[in-house]
Amino acid sequence: MLRILVLHGPNLNLLGTREQSIYGTESLETIDSALMNLAEELAVDLDIRQSNSEGELVNWIQESGSGTHGIIINPAAYTHTSVAIRDAIAAVGVPTVEVHLSNIHQREPFRHHSHVAAVALGQISGLGPSGYLLALRGLHEHVTAKRKVTKPPSAARRQKNASRSRRG
């Protein structure tokens, strides 16, 4: 089973009440339960966490290591400031999709740069809560395709291949 870690950064715990004209009215809980529903459909094991602390996010990324097949992260304000989060993602080498509810490129200039984008598989920005669901679908497809290419053949497949080559 694929395991995917979902990380929500600072102030995203306030979704639903926070700057509704930018971030909408959906709470983080609603977003998370939509993610859980899709994860069940895709047979993905999701671990969803939120933190207002940069160090905690870095620790969770570091801990993800080899047991995690993908990361979906909305680093929120840390997107624009955190070399530490970027470095942690680069260090673990887990395919990561960056998500933003708002279109950061249409907002204030200080939000246009993302430290995370350069080490991410991709970025989804401006599609609201659907962005998380698209990220999950995209990451699932990416990781599944990669696993098919890299997975060693099963014992049965090895035997079949061997007898095929004996037959010439």
Ligand code: DQA
């Ligand atoms: C955000 C965009 C960031 O610039 C901002 O600091 C956030 C949320 C988004 O989801 O649109 O907190 O990541």
